[in-house]
Amino acid sequence: MSTTFTIDSATSRANPVAAPMKRLTVPAIRNRKAAIADGKGEPLVMLTAYTVRMAQLMDPHCDMLLVGDSLGQVIYGLPSTVPVTLEMMAAHGAAVVRGSYHAVVVIDMPFGSYEASPQQAFESAAFLLKQTGAAAVKLEGGAAMASTVAFLSERGIPVVGHVGLTPQAVNALGGYGARGRSAAEAEKIVGDARAVAEAGAFAVVIEGVVEPIAIEITRAIPVPTIGIGASAECDGQVLVAEDMLGLFERTPRFVKRYGDMAAFVAERVEEYAGEVRTRAFPSAEQTYAAKS
Numbered sequence: 001m002s003t004t005f006t007i008d009s010a011t012s013r014a015n016p017v018a019a020p021m022k023r024l025t026v027p028a029i030r031n032r033k034a035a036i037a038d039g040k041g042e043p044l045v046m047l048t049a050y051t052v053r054m055a056q057l058m059d060p061h062c063d064m065l066l067v068g069d070s071l072g073q074v075i076y077g078l079p080s081t082v083p084v085t086l087e088m089m090a091a092h093g094a095a096v097v098r099g100s101y102h103a104v105v106v107i108d109m110p111f112g113s114y115e116a117s118p119q120q121a122f123e124s125a126a127f128l129l130k131q132t133g134a135a136a137v138k139l140e141g142g143a144a145m146a147s148t149v150a151f152l153s154e155r156g157i158p159v160v161g162h163v164g165l166t167p168q169a170v171n172a173l174g175g176y177g178a179r180g181r182s183a184a185e186a187e188k189i190v191g192d193a194r195a196v197a198e199a200g201a202f203a204v205v206i207e208g209v210v211e212p213i214a215i216e217i218t219r220a221i222p223v224p225t226i227g228i229g230a231s232a233e234c235d236g237q238v239l240v241a242e243d244m245l246g247l248f249e250r251t252p253r254f255v256k257r258y259g260d261m262a263a264f265v266a267e268r269v270e271e272y273a274g275e276v277r278t279r280a281f282p283s284a285e286q287t288y289a290a291k292s
Contacts, residue, residue, distance in 0.1 A: 024063060024104050026135055026158040030202040032063075033224045036235050044203075044236025046226055047244070050075055050092045054241060055099030062103045064226075066138065066238060067093040069108040069168070074242050081167050084110040086124055093132035105134040106160050111168040114139050118151030125157045138205065140166040142192020146199040153200030161196030163217075164189050165208030165229070178229065180213040189213050190220065197221040205238065206230040208254070229254030 035041025046064040049055040050071045058065060071092055072078040086109075093107040107128050114121035125137045136158035139145060149159050165179050180186040190213060193204050203224045206214045214230035227234030229252070239255055242248060246260040275281035 022102055023100075023135075024102065026104060026202050029063065029104055030223055033222065033235055036224070043234070044224055044226060046236055046238035047241045048074075048238070049096045049099070049241065052095045052099035055096040058241065059100040059102050063236070064238075065096055065100055065103045065105050067096050067105065067107045067132075067134070068240065069110050070240050074240060081108075082111045084108075086110060086113050086127060090128055090131040093128060093134050097133040104136065105132070106136045106138050107132060107134045109137050109139045114148060115141075115145075118148045121148045121152060122155060122157070125152055125159075129157065136160055136202070138162055140168050141196075142189070143195040146195040149196050149199035149201050159196075159201045160226075161193070161201035161204040162207065163192040163196065163204060164206050164213070167207075178208050178210055180209040186210070186213050190216055193217040193221055193225075197223050203236075206234060 048068040069081040072084040113124040138160040140162040208229040224235035246257040
């Protein structure tokens, strides 16, 4: 039987243990479109993941895990996704693949790694897939990137498209506001989605657009749409896990907080610090007695 490796979370060390290969495939994700449209399939579930442990916890519940370039802000405290490098994406992508066995792992191609030419994109994507074992890459951009999407797809590299608000272009867009409020911009976003789908993308992320655009795209293209700040009528949804878990004080409008992990962590650390300072920790239960 084919096997992959997961991490034995019962120990403090990363000990690989064999597990049956149950990972979803790119064709399975693409084919969900028809089932969802017929009411026979459930919407796709996608979350970001950057580490082994988070991948382990989310993998049983997700169809796809996205190693997003949002790690630049979430993990490294960078002001945007622009400074993120291929090496950063490869390191975190490999960790997420090691921590999962069910979801399709998709890795963002960072700014500057694919825009110059299809050949550059192929070299960058091949590097990421070789270094990580992930199944697919995601790149931002619409019609301008269609030839690149086709180039990669024709050479065996599955691609997820990304249209609407494209964070790597924040400097050109002038901020993170919702896109598609004008008729001309709305028409362009729909055209962008059609272009990348026709070029071979097996799914398309639609980010930060007014809802009618997301609905129109979902009905117009033959591959699944994954919404983030888009519409519940998309074929699936994605969020940054740390936003959804409430690890940051600021919550974007399109995020529902399913917890308040920031407060939980702060309270537990405060409790720990107090016990250390009063010498209540470690107690006899956490220390080793001398042999009699």
